[in-house]
Amino acid sequence: MSADVCVVGGGPGGRALALALTRLGCDVVLLEKRDPARGAGPAFRGESVSPDGVRLLDLLGVGERVRQAAHRVDRLEIEDAGQRVLDVRFADFPYRYRHPVELAQHTLLTALAEQTGRQPGGCTVLEPATVTGLLVDGPAVTGVRANTPTGPVRVTAALTVGADGRYSAVRRLSGLAEHARHTPLQRDVVWLKLPFPADWDRRAYRVRIAGDSHGLFLPSTDGTLRVGLNIPKGGLRTLRSGGLGGLHTRLDRLAPQAGAAARTSLHSWSDTALLDIFTAEVPRWSAPGVVLIGDAAHTLSPVLGQGVNHALADAVELATLAAEALGRDRRAHSRALLAALQLFQRRREPHVRRSRALQLRQERMFTLTAPAATALRRTVYRALDASPALRRRVLAPAYFPGHTPLRQAARTPEVRLV
Template identity: 70%
Template sequence: MTIATEVCVVGGGPGGRALALALGRLGRRVVLLEQRAGAARIFRGESISPDGVRLLAGLGVLERVREHAHEVRRLEITDGGARVLDIRFETFPYAYRHPVELAQPVLLSALARATAEQGRCTVLEPASAVELLRDGGTVRGVRATTPDGPVEIRADVTVGADGRYSTVRRLCGIERGARRTDLDRDVVWMKLPFPAAWDRCAYRVRISSGRHGLFLPSTDGTLRVGLNIPKGGLRELRSGGLGLLHARLAELAPELEQEAVAALRSWSDTTLLDIFTTEVRRWSAPGVVLIGDAAHTLSPILGQGVNHALADAVALAPLLAEALAEPRSARPAALAAAALTFQQARQGAVRRSRALQLRQERMFGIEAPIAAALRRAVYRTVNASPALQRRVFAPAYFPGQRPAPADRPLRTEQRT
């Protein structure tokens, strides 16, 4: 079977779904391929930044997910048993101020329903891209496998929205220009019962010497925990048995010791996330554009992956739509120019987020007592200065927003 379309989007995560929706709103025809049926995707990332909330509102899906979203009002860092930073998102002068936690199956379903209502997107799921269709040096679509047999999708432009291990990136040759940077840590993810004494509307970072962990509220009422371990250190951790895992958690959060022992009964209750960043020199090739993790894999610090994927989709859609409005003979050049403009518009924000993540990673990993004392002093200084808080956190949480005028009331995104 052969399907002709304007845009083939490979990958049905938040970026791919948002792009299909945005293109449909602009009147363009899309085919979207997703490897897994429905929303049966495995995710750890549920955090949507305030700017991500703004983007969802612009896409018209915020109201669809509002009742399922959990608003976060604080970011707290505790170092050596002492709270050194307590950020209150309500104090930031932006229209959308609060992050939310939102289960990705809920988000994906909302994006899918909104896209289906437009009637401009054909979704093939499960479907896996296995080959790029080429005309000379230009990609003209993909060949995919489906339960009903092979399908060829012929398209003016193919978008790789297929994540950190992107098949499209590899098949089109852009992989050769990618630079992978392994961070010093991996993350062991797990879920625990939420402690009764904790604020359910707070992100927590706990640091002890060179160890740290992330503690995030989940929409299902549990606590998501990301325990950082040395790169490649899972074997050593597992050699100490579950008791060592319980002890590491108790070192960071003593109040979770009983919950950890009760909930973590085998290593199958945990998942390892290999932490690295990927920088792709050029996000496009003739007939192909990459977005989200396929173009710029980020670490989980400050939960930036989903938000940058949404921002990529919203930025790319109008550029592609304008290029596709050109006469067919002019489209290849117009699409190439659109892809370049897209990268130029987005790579600065991605670089700033990556730099902030790497700085925080280095800060969290400090072990020397004098350096750790300096780290605590830095966090306390930021905590005492609203201006410094905006300078440090605005690039991560509010990159697409300008401060609201003093006489304009700030918007309430969610109350849970």
Template identity: 60%
Template sequence: MTGTGTGPPEVATGVDADAAAEVDADVCVVGGGPAGAALALALVRLGLRTALLERAPDGLRPFRGESLSPDAVWHLDRLGVLDRLAPEALTVRGLEVADAGRTVLSVPFADFPHAHRFPLELPQPRLLAVLAEAAAEHPGFLPLPRWTVTGLLREGGRTVGVRAATPGGEGLVRARLTAAADGRHSPTRRLAGLPAATTPLRRDVLWLRLPQVWSEPAYRIRIRGDRHAVLLPDSGGTVRVGFNLPKGGLRELRAQGVAALLERLDQLAPELSGVAGQQIGDWSDTALLDIFSTVVPTWWQPGLVLLGDAAHTLSPVLGQGVHHALADAAALAPLAAAALHDGGPAALDAALAGYQRRRQPAVARSRALQARQERLFTWASPPAAALRRTVYRALDAAAPLRRRVLEPVYFADQLSAQEEDQP
């Protein structure tokens, strides 16, 4: 089955998603983003009847999740969908950092010795559609679009499913495992009472799209003083521009008018100045992303587990969100499937605890890397900025050092798999 829509395809499942219903499944996945859709596909491939609830009718998420790191690409290959996605994706060849108008770091991804070495850029709705199409080829897939969780079903201290608002009234999904992949604000996490510590970071990101002006697809970071912008190409011939702003700084910038935004763009990326003046007419052509980090000490409780942003919200630095969503799904699915096929509640609880033990250190490493990079971007005094440029130039000059620093960012999962395969 193939399709070109932005949301999950219509699939004959015996369940009318637009009518109130009671659905029985092995697993109820809440949230149809990358984590939830990948988990649903992995579970149905392992023979589990899996319901996937997604409250958004079309899967559209502007300025989110278009970057697929090399490890994310590797996970998609293991899920069997990369061949469907690659023809529509843009292959990113390198990473460039310019500071004070001069290139201080240039990283060709071709230099890394891994099977999947290049990031891909793909609109998230298409990624979600392909994951759903692949899941729909298995008889156990139960897509439930426009179902919004309103409560958890509990029996004997365990979660045994969810209560949901549907287009036709109240619906129930009964399942031995409920997996919450419903984003960084996770209503399911809140309903479960799992504590989370949210820390606002010192900046927000203002996003806009402009026509692509570079011939070589690369991630570009532009720094000047304590200001920086990320420039991300996409498969549609445009570039996503993300400006860092002080937390709450959009109000001050808007008070200065669109001209102030264009001036900032001219300082950081003068190549885009001409097209920016033609494309950006008012603030409706931009989107603000509130940046915060969420640490969830415990990712599970009997019968329920968190994954993706619901378990660990990271900043957008280094493009780690989709990677960790897919990595969570890849780690959770075989552990949960083994317990659901062959064990009882105690085995399932042990599997959920094992999943958190496996994934939590990788998330912590990414969070620490992001924090270090964030601090580097904000060094503003002339001596600090000079030191920052020295750091980047040292990486640029030494390929072994560059590999040592960047492999944990982009290739950690492939490295781990190689180590596990060694006798």
């Protein structure tokens, strides 16, 4: 098979890139290793879409398609030692797209795939398909080899894109992983879903901190509560040795309502999932004929739910640059494509770097344990809560990186989400 672009990975970044490229007239082959016959996949995949992600979905033409399935979030609150120290109202930010949403990843992927199928020329999708190697011609990657249920395939392409996540095969096979910096954080996260507490606001993100423990409590589109409970790095075996009662006790300490819900609905450890928390920084995102996007290029932690949003932003940025370079005559497009890939990293890397820095600051804040340090943490959050200007300065790079304040743009009504 041959194409202008071969996209490896059918997550949000890969599907968004395939859609954007086909809209720009490129011929695309997308490979996804997960078998669609096995359903939507893990239940704890990222569902949080930032206001900037909502803007990008509208730009890709799928905003209307997903709107009825999205759950709008109005507030972000942090409680520390039982006291509310921060309450952010997203409506207070001066942007057209103000609110993050929760959106089931299966719904998002289906919408992106269906919209891609409507484009002239379209996109060939091979799933399940597992990449086993790269095709090369001298220093350049020219495509991939993959296994499918019907046998091996070869896909030749002017550009191969690794959108295959935090354990990217394309990153490893291309040599771009050689100088990657992998930084384990001090904790892992146990994800679980619980009945939503009756007296909680369904439009709020909650962070609860108690001593050296913290948890994320997020509303899900299916009406449940998605919980990310931090544990010490490698501490799952110790936690499980205490039985489910130990998990209930941790939840009680952070949020008694969630602890009560867990006692009635959490029946075994198979109802949970472990996420190994680390960041990965890849110095070079591209080489001749190949580029990485999303988690393959820059793995982030789950704080502030940035993974999906950066994958979408990467896809939109790369599609425009790559389509222009591929549209040139064949003698010139190799040099133009290499320059486009380098420009892609220069444009996107500062946004990723700011998000990573904010996440790492929050990670350090969450893990403070000394009395003086935890008192300082509460003081910092209260200062942030008291100053709208400071809130915009700290949170805008994470939630609104592609936005122009309304005072600088046409005052159009905010696109509503249910």
